[in-house]
Amino acid sequence: MGKGYCVGVDLGGTNIKAGLLDDQARILCSFSVPTEVDKGNEVVVNNIVGAAERAIREAGVPRDEVVGIGIGSPGPLSHRQGMIINPGNLPSLKNTPIRRIMTERTGIRCTLENDANAAAWGEYWAGAGKGVTDLVMFTLGTGVGGGAIVNGRLIRGYFENGAELGHIIVNPGGRRCSCGQLGCVEAYSSAYFLARHAEDLIKAGQPSVLKQRMDAGQMLMAEHIVEAAKAGDEVANKVWHDACYYLAVATVTMQHVTNPERVVMAGGLIAAGDFLLEPIRRHFRELTWELLDDFPDIRFATLGNDAGFIGAAGCAWAAHETGDW
Numbered sequence: 001m002g003k004g005y006c007v008g009v010d011l012g013g014t015n016i017k018a019g020l021l022d023d024q025a026r027i028l029c030s031f032s033v034p035t036e037v038d039k040g041n042e043v044v045v046n047n048i049v050g051a052a053e054r055a056i057r058e059a060g061v062p063r064d065e066v067v068g069i070g071i072g073s074p075g076p077l078s079h080r081q082g083m084i085i086n087p088g089n090l091p092s093l094k095n096t097p098i099r100r101i102m103t104e105r106t107g108i109r110c111t112l113e114n115d116a117n118a119a120a121w122g123e124y125w126a127g128a129g130k131g132v133t134d135l136v137m138f139t140l141g142t143g144v145g146g147g148a149i150v151n152g153r154l155i156r157g158y159f160e161n162g163a164e165l166g167h168i169i170v171n172p173g174g175r176r177c178s179c180g181q182l183g184c185v186e187a188y189s190s191a192y193f194l195a196r197h198a199e200d201l202i203k204a205g206q207p208s209v210l211k212q213r214m215d216a217g218q219m220l221m222a223e224h225i226v227e228a229a230k231a232g233d234e235v236a237n238k239v240w241h242d243a244c245y246y247l248a249v250a251t252v253t254m255q256h257v258t259n260p261e262r263v264v265m266a267g268g269l270i271a272a273g274d275f276l277l278e279p280i281r282r283h284f285r286e287l288t289w290e291l292l293d294d295f296p297d298i299r300f301a302t303l304g305n306d307a308g309f310i311g312a313a314g315c316a317w318a319a320h321e322t323g324d325w
């Protein structure tokens with residue numbers, strides 16, 4: 001018999017993923033429902049509250065043993081205020097005090113966490129970071145997200161924008177990032193931007209097998225770059241090298257900032273397997289100092305797309321234990 005249960009809700013622009021977990025991170029139920037973001041604030045809020053209620057109902061556990069509900073949401077948001085502020089892909093949730101609403105409507109305490117932080121917490125609690133106290137995670141998707149856990153606590157920072165790992169500048173004056181800065185790791189190592197990098201080189205006249213796709217009006221995707229790089233295409237190799245190299249630069253930076261025992265790579269790009277991991281590890285060793293050899297173990301995440309709701313439930317557990325909702 002556990003100490004109780006927590007609900008995890010991972011709020012996305014298309015779907016809400018939810019589940020109920022016990023204190024050992026065992027999943028009793030999980031499912032996905034449409035967010036219906038275009039139907040306005042009331043419908044989306046009802047869908048979020050409804051997903052939490054459904055998780056409790058489907059798991060069939062006594063309601064009074066559910067100690068918390070964790071919500072992972074795209075930012076910007078305020079964990080401290082429990083408020084979703086203005087996420088780009090969820091415009092109907094602008095300025096929604098979701099923590100208060102959830103607690104009022106369910107009678108269960110609620111915590112709100114940035115979705116990248118929640119996913120990092122998921123890996124820390126139940127995945128590739130299990131058993132360590134200090135973890136850094138990079139999520140390599142459309143953008144580069146991330147989270148950092150130091151001595152068992154998530155870094156949020158005073159302005160609550162801490163651990164925005166994708167915007168670590170790895171090449172000052174370099175390629176422009178979605179955030180407006182020049183030379184962020186996201187501008188080189190996200191699935192979206194590494195494909196744009198290849199397009200720019202090809203448009204500038206560099207020969208590549210990928211040009212056929214562009215001439216046919218197709219948008220280059222990260223998997224096309226990986227495939228071409230493996231086949232020896234020079235442009236694809238340059239772009240892939242930069243993606244891995246700059247991730248290694250960002251990892252060295254984080255090593256010196258939070259000194260993690262483990263660095264976890266997550267997100268769609270990890271489908272590239274050793275083709276991604278091996279160069280990151282190699283560049284990391286080339287770039288890092290020689291003073292000491294206590295280096296973090298760099299490895300892949302293990303929870304996939306479930307990290308979000310698992311981590312959200314884990315955040316509720318942590319809130320229950322620390323009293324920091």
Ligand SMILES: [Zn+2]
Nearest residue numbers: 167177179184
């Ligand atoms: Zn940036």
